[in-house]
Amino acid sequence: MAAHYPFKEIEARWQAHWNASGLYRTSPEPRDKYYVLVMFAYPSGDIHMGHFRNYIVGDAVARKKMMEGKDVLHPFGWDAFGLPAENAAIKRNVHPETWTRENIAVSRATLQKVGISYDWDREVITCAPEYYRWNQWLFLRLFERGLAYRKNAEVNWCPGCKTVLANEQVVAGECDRCQSTVQKKTLAQWFLKITAYAQRLLDDLDTLPGWPENVKTMQRNWIGRSEGLEVDFPLKHSGQPLRIFTTRPDTIYGVTYMAVAPESPYVQELELEGEFKVEVGRYVHEAGKKSDLERTTEGDKDGVFTGRYAINPFSGEDVPIWIADYVLASYGTGAVMAVPAHDERDFAFARRYGLPLRVVLKEPGRKPQEGPLEVVFTSKDAEMIHSSIFDGKIGSEAVEATIRYAEERGFGQRQVHFRLRDWLVSRQRYWGTPIPIVHCPKCGLVAVPDGELPVRLPEGEIDFIPKGRSPLADVPEFVHVSCPNCGEPAERDVDTMDTFMDSSWYFLRYLDPRNDRRPFALEEARRWLPVDKYIGGITHATGHLMYFRFITKVLYDMMLVPTFEPSRELFNHGMVMDGEGRVMSKSLGNVISPIEFMDQEGIDVARLTMFFASPADKELLWSDAGAVGTARFLDRLWRLVEWLPAHSRPDLNRRYSRTELSSDAFALYRRLNQTIRKVSLDLEAMQFNTAIAALMELLKEFGGEGRGGAYEAFHVAKVTQLLAPLAPHFAEEIWHRLGYGESIFRSGWPESDPDALTLEVVTLAVQVNGKLRGQIEVARDATEADALKLAMADARVAKFAPPESVAKTIFVKGRLLNIVVRP
Ligand code: ANZ
Ligand code: ZN
Numbered sequence: 001m002a003a004h005y006p007f008k009e010i011e012a013r014w015q016a017h018w019n020a021s022g023l024y025r026t027s028p029e030p031r032d033k034y035y036v037l038v039m040f041a042y043p044s045g046d047i048h049m050g051h052f053r054n055y056i057v058g059d060a061v062a063r064k065k066m067m068e069g070k071d072v073l074h075p076f077g078w079d080a081f082g083l084p085a086e087n088a089a090i091k092r093n094v095h096p097e098t099w100t101r102e103n104i105a106v107s108r109a110t111l112q113k114v115g116i117s118y119d120w121d122r123e124v125i126t127c128a129p130e131y132y133r134w135n136q137w138l139f140l141r142l143f144e145r146g147l148a149y150r151k152n153a154e155v156n157w158c159p160g161c162k163t164v165l166a167n168e169q170v171v172a173g174e175c176d177r178c179q180s181t182v183q184k185k186t187l188a189q190w191f192l193k194i195t196a197y198a199q200r201l202l203d204d205l206d207t208l209p210g211w212p213e214n215v216k217t218m219q220r221n222w223i224g225r226s227e228g229l230e231v232d233f234p235l236k237h238s239g240q241p242l243r244i245f246t247t248r249p250d251t252i253y254g255v256t257y258m259a260v261a262p263e264s265p266y267v268q269e270l271e272l273e274g275e276f277k278v279e280v281g282r283y284v285h286e287a288g289k290k291s292d293l294e295r296t297t298e299g300d301k302d303g304v305f306t307g308r309y310a311i312n313p314f315s316g317e318d319v320p321i322w323i324a325d326y327v328l329a330s331y332g333t334g335a336v337m338a339v340p341a342h343d344e345r346d347f348a349f350a351r352r353y354g355l356p357l358r359v360v361l362k363e364p365g366r367k368p369q370e371g372p373l374e375v376v377f378t379s380k381d382a383e384m385i386h387s388s389i390f391d392g393k394i395g396s397e398a399v400e401a402t403i404r405y406a407e408e409r410g411f412g413q414r415q416v417h418f419r420l421r422d423w424l425v426s427r428q429r430y431w432g433t434p435i436p437i438v439h440c441p442k443c444g445l446v447a448v449p450d451g452e453l454p455v456r457l458p459e460g461e462i463d464f465i466p467k468g469r470s471p472l473a474d475v476p477e478f479v480h481v482s483c484p485n486c487g488e489p490a491e492r493d494v495d496t497m498d499t500f501m502d503s504s505w506y507f508l509r510y511l512d513p514r515n516d517r518r519p520f521a522l523e524e525a526r527r528w529l530p531v532d533k534y535i536g537g538i539t540h541a542t543g544h545l546m547y548f549r550f551i552t553k554v555l556y557d558m559m560l561v562p563t564f565e566p567s568r569e570l571f572n573h574g575m576v577m578d579g580e581g582r583v584m585s586k587s588l589g590n591v592i593s594p595i596e597f598m599d600q601e602g603i604d605v606a607r608l609t610m611f612f613a614s615p616a617d618k619e620l621l622w623s624d625a626g627a628v629g630t631a632r633f634l635d636r637l638w639r640l641v642e643w644l645p646a647h648s649r650p651d652l653n654r655r656y657s658r659t660e661l662s663s664d665a666f667a668l669y670r671r672l673n674q675t676i677r678k679v680s681l682d683l684e685a686m687q688f689n690t691a692i693a694a695l696m697e698l699l700k701e702f703g704g705e706g707r708g709g710a711y712e713a714f715h716v717a718k719v720t721q722l723l724a725p726l727a728p729h730f731a732e733e734i735w736h737r738l739g740y741g742e743s744i745f746r747s748g749w750p751e752s753d754p755d756a757l758t759l760e761v762v763t764l765a766v767q768v769n770g771k772l773r774g775q776i777e778v779a780r781d782a783t784e785a786d787a788l789k790l791a792m793a794d795a796r797v798a799k800f801a802p803p804e805s806v807a808k809t810i811f812v813k814g815r816l817l818n819i820v821v822r823p
Contacts, residue, residue, distance in 0.1 A: 004631060005638040007602030010733045015115050017732075023066075023743060024117045030071030035528050036062045037507055037567070039536030039544075040077040040124070043103035044084050047110050048591035049610075049622050050576040050584045056607050057573050057616055057686070058535045059116045063725040064683055066117075067749045073528055074117055075510040077124030078104050081132075082499045086431045089464045096431040097459075100127055110595060114603055115729060122513045126502040127431070131509065133454035134519035135501055136436040138551070140447050141558065143437070147193045150445065153424060154263075157185035163466035164428060173289040184288050190426035190435060190495065194550045198223055198418040200564075201549055210533075210569030215541045222542040224419025229403045230333060231412035233258060233310035236318060240269060242310045245332030245417060248380075249406070250398035251339040252314050253387040254360035256350065259303065259324040262287040264334035267323060276307040280323055287325040301326045301349040312337075313411045314402075315388070324349060332417050340376070347376040360386050423547065425498045430462055430471040432496030440483035440490035449484055455492070470494040503544055504551040507531055507566060522560060531567040538572040545570070571686055574618040584622070592622060604727035605631045611688035611726055633696050634730055637723075641716055641734055643705045649739030650714040655753050658760065663814065667781040668710050669756055671701050672718060676752040679722045688726060695722060713738055721750045766791045767818040768800040784811040791817055 018024065038058035041051060062074040078100075085096035092099075104125065111118065124131060142148040156165040160180035170182050194201075202223045205216045229249040232241035242258065260266045262284040272280055283304040303324030310319050319337075326345050327336055340350035341357045350357060361382035381395040393401050406412025426435060434455045436448040448455055458478040462471050472478055472494040483490035505519070511528050512520035552566040575583045578590040585591065598606045608630040614620040656669050675698045682691035698719065702711035717738050724731035724744045735744040760780040764787055766773055774797045776790050788809055791797045801819045810818040 004602060004605075005635055005730070007604065007729070011115065011603055011729045014729045014732045015112075018115075018117075018743070021743070023745060024074065024119045026073045026075075026119045026122065027071040030073075030527060032070050033073065033528055033532075034062075034065040034070040035073045035531045035533075036065065037074075037510075037531045037534045038076070039534075039540065040079050040503070040506060041107060042079045042082065042084070043100055043107055044586050045103055045106075045591075046593060046595075047107050048576075048584055048586070049594055050591070052114070052594040052606075053576050053610055053616075053620065054536060054573055055111065055114075055116050056610060057571070057688075059728075060611070060683070060688060060725040061533055061535070061686075062117050063728055063745055064749065066745045067721070067724065067747065069748060072117075073122075073510070074119060075122040075124070076111065076116075076118040076120070077122075077506055077510065078107075078126065079499060079503050079506075080104065080125050080127035081432045081496075081502060083429065083431070086429060086464055089431075095462075096464075097127065100431075110593075114594065114598065114606075117728075122510050124506055124509050124513055126499070126506065129454045129456055130516070132433040132502070134505075134509065135433040135497060136448070136453050136455060137450060137519060138505065139433075139497065139501070140436055140450065142192060142554065143447055145554075147196065147554065148190060148425070149193065150188055150190050152186045153189045153191075154184045155187050155189070157183045157468070159183060161466060162468045164468065181289065189424055190493075191422040192425050192550075194423045194546070195418060195420055197550050197553050198225070198420050200553060201420075201546065204549070204553075204565055208565060208568075208570075211567075212570060212572060215538070215545065215570060215572065218541045219546060222420060222546065226417050226419075228399075228415060228417070229406055229412050230415040231313065231337075231406050233312060233319065233337065235270070235321075236309040236311055238269075238271070241411075242266060242269075242321070242335055243333045244335045244337045245415060246337055248339065248342070248399070249402035249412075250384055250387075250390075250393070250395075251342045251360055252312065252337065252402060253384070253390070254339040254341050254358045255312055255317075255319055255337045256340055256356045256358055257338045258310050258319055258321045259327045259336050259338050259346075259349070260306075260321060261327040261329040261334040262323055262325050263329035264327075266335055270306055270308045270321065272306055272308070274307075276305070279304050280306055283323060283325075290325065301345060301352065303349060303353070305353075313406070313409075320355075322349075322353075330421065331419065342376055342378055344376055344378065358386070360384060423498075423500075423550075425501060426495035427498055428468065428470040428494075429496050430457070430464060432499060433501065434472065435493040435495050435497060437493040438481055438483055438490045439493060440485060440488065442488055443483055443485045443490075446483055446485045446490070452484070470496065472496070500544060500547045504547040505555070507534075507548075508555075508561070522562075525561045529561055530563045530565060533569045533571060534567040535571045535573060537575065541572075571617070573616050574614065574620055577619055577621050579621070579623075581621070597624060597627075601627050601631055602634075602730075604730040605634060608634070608692060608727055612692045614689065616686050616688050629696075630692070633692075633699065634727065637699060637716070637719070637734070638730075639705050640699075640702060640709065640711065641737055643709065644713045644716065644738075646737065647739030648713045650712070650717050652717060652747070652750070654714065655755070657755070663780065664710065666756075668701060668715070669753075670781065671698060672715055673752040673756040676718060676722065676750050677757065680749070680752070683725065691722075692726065695719060718750050720744065721747060762814050764791075764814070765816050766794065766797050767816070768797065769820060770818060771800075773797050773800050780814055782813075784809060784817070787811060787817045788819070791819065 036058055038054055062072050065072050080100050085100045088099045089096045139148055156170050158165050158175040158180055160175055160178035165175060173182055175182055202225055205219060226247050228245060228247035230243055230245050232243050235242055303322045306321045306323060308321045310321055312319055338346040340346040341359045342361055361377060362385045363377045383392060383394045384390045384398050390401060403414050434457060436453060436455045438446045438448060440446050458475045463474060464471055479491050481490055481492055508520045511524035515521060548566050553564050555561045556564040578584050582588055582590060594606055605627055609627045612630055613626045658666050661669060675694050678694045679691045703709040720731050720734045732744050761777050762780050764776050764778050766776055774794045776794060778787055778790055792803060801821045805821040807820045807822045
């Protein structure tokens, strides 16, 4: 590659300068604020190309807003608690704190080296007691409101590793580390009541036009609101109600069996006897080994008959009751009425066990006597048939009529169910925020008083080997306390919080990172909220981004923040992939560091290459080869500047009129203004790649270096401004070479000259073989190709010059087009 512009020297100069002049420092009293937030980092090693992409996108936004004159807040921090630090401690015998702090130091140095415009004075580190103290404070506020509670929950338990496994660690019923058969175990766990906010989390998505549709759809599905009927089917043997939830009461005359989840308390209420009891017992045991996902998606639905019957309250018929594991205990009432003729899962199940089908919805074009049903008919807008007094009712009207009927007779109710579950927030781990609760034999669960926060993690010798309980349980100095309420001996809760708790509110701590009396001041929240743009990967669509919205709503209800949504806009950048199309990640061991590449090509070339390689919201296949074009582009601009008189400091407010420039010069001025407009719009739309393409195109129009070029310092100055958010060091250097004193990031964002954007129209004479055949209106700077296209659209011209006979054209810009046709 040809010698590059002296990027090393330039990068060092401007980074030092920006730091010294406090360019990134946040204004304490913003007049026109802009809060740009990038998802903070998990410090598991040095940053790689994947992080780099996230951070340069945020940086480009921050720098453009700075140029627009906004008061920008662009902070950074570390999501520093979590399992990998603890695993490193087990593997390498290094304390999680040491490991984490070392990784932070390395990654921070890298970020500083690549010149991202963070205000480091506001750095937040979640494993610091000054931070997690406020997690505990927040937890207690939730506890006071009944939004944090403890209950027994089933967890996956590996008897081999003696630990609780996440759902992803259970593969086909086995532990993915030691292949032991995973058991379900009931443990007391802490939950946060996110379900209390389900409706608001759903409704408020409509107030977020700046969030991507796909993320909103994922959240809607995750929340999973269903409206329907809860209705009692009395058990035939006891008269006790078997309550089911259905979204399709219009199919209730088609019920041919009932299905109950294996874990449902209803299994007991059936009071099974003899063979049935044995068979069902065996089935329930087997079902316990499968995950919910396996149970609901696997091809073959299986189950077992119980020998019991329920009575359909609408038709009075007896309906056999089955236990089937496609029914989930945790949803609805844990029992369903099965309608094999109109529901896919019930259909598959009925076929397998030879259970009858009954059609109760009219399928257009199909007569009921046409033999056995081959496919289910699931339309929601069909007419009820064979349904007694409801025959003829259609769709939602049918649903309404059946619900009303059940409500009037007192055996059913309209009901809304959500798929969303409460947030299981306790972890049996060391490296997290201790839960600030004391268990007192007399008083029960007692909150640690605010004044005693933080409850610190014990330091010193800790045994991190998993034993199925928190390592904190084995630290007597930590466990034994006196009850804050009665003073009697009591024990601390030994669990720690899920790290999603830390990341649910970190964006608020940035507003007031040193406050030691409150997590943040309301005043600061009023100044800066909501976040204007939040940037991060799509992988967090339903996890972090739900908790982040939930906690904001809780704080809003406590009147601690002024907005009920944390972020106005969300942008998901695409993943960075390796050569084999796998996502670049530490766990796959396929990461490429941006550092080496930057050493060779420069930071700004690396940035431009990344921006140019792919639209920012799409996947990107990283390749060094992409740098050839972007390096050439910067080198070329560099040489163009060298040909200009030094320090000419052109007037940036200067506007040119058509009359004072030659037509060529005006055409270039026009192209410049078109480019200003396009780049401004592209950057707002996060389309960095097309912005760069437009700048490259424009540079071609500048012509050669020196006297061969049509450009002047004025043009170069504007291009440099447009480039600055993307290639900041390079742009700052050029800016100063052009003679400007202040930073380019304080120079204002260039505006296009509207007069130069309007088209000037001229009349072009069109000849065919030298004879005048027509006149067309074209833009003054229309190209030959444009003119020919317009001319051929003119019927008279086309008659004398059929397209297939055109041999060549002669074009005099703004005046004449002569089409030469073959005889
Ligand atoms: C009868 C019926 C007939 C149903 C029909 C559907 C179609 P959504 O919309 O996702 O909320 N269901 C209810 N509880 C269930 C559970 N615990 N496990 C598995 N399935 C359950 O789904 C509601 C529908 O899913 C309910 O409506 C019920 O089946 C089933 F033609 O009742 B339906
Ligand atoms: Zn007590």
